[in-house]
Amino acid sequence: MPVTEAPYDEQGNLIHYPKTRYTYANGVRTEIPYDWRLNEPFTATLKVTGFERGRSAARFFWADQDGHEFPMFLKDLDQMLMTADFTRGTVTGRWDVAKRGENYGLRYLGPADDADQALLVTRAELVHALAQIDIPEMPLPADGVITLSAESLADALVEALTSGKKVQV
Incomplete structure (x- = not known):
């Protein structure tokens, strides 16, 4: 089933695991909601910034020109390595968000169209x-x-x- 929405934090970073967050202002426990955005394919130039190993998955992290971070599953990185053109850790292309279990990550859809590049x-x-x-x-x-x-x-x-x-x- 395709992902229709994906969680982002206040800075615009894609959240890989949207666990419940709380604030305790004035002694009152209040849930901090995520910004759930429509999962629409987008064009961007992203640069790999690092990786981490979690309990159940390894993730690579990518950042756009504005510093927004996007995690990527190792499986999606493997598929991207076969099809994308890299320049010093940077890839321009079409992207969307995939979900595996309870985790979210970026997925490479393919190269950007010329029309997309003109609007980037x-x-x-x-x-x-x-x-x-x-x-x-x-x-x-x-x-x-x-x-x-x-x-x-x-x-x-x-x-x-x-x-x-x-x-x-």
């Missing part, structure tokens, strides 16, 4: 590009919703990312 930017690059977009002031409509076309916003983002200059929507 870090959060910092995206924030910088958004800051470069000049959206003209306009009166707020009665319904309170301002609509921008996806095409004009995408064009402005691409221009801001590639030129580094202020652009206008």
Whole structure:
């Protein structure tokens, strides 16, 4: 059965074993929930950061450009070694999350498409590009919703990312 959701912590790291966590603020025991995210394939460039041996499994750890960590089962690493192109411990590709028993880990799906690569930017690059977009002031409509076309916003983002200059929507 495919995994539909996967657990992440507050920093955006994939959790390999989502055990119940608690806080004891003011003498009251309160459960700390995980951020359960939809398991959708994504494109990323990841670098191997280490490994560990648990009671029932060995895991390798990968990190993206923003420092988010992802565990990977040894079995999935073995399959990836046969198909992925590595450059100094770094792999760019399509990924999703697999579940084995009660544990979660990253799974390599294959190389990234050219279209995926064109969209691969870090959060910092995206924030910088958004800051470069000049959206003209306009009166707020009665319904309170301002609509921008996806095409004009995408064009402005691409221009801001590639030129580094202020652009206008």
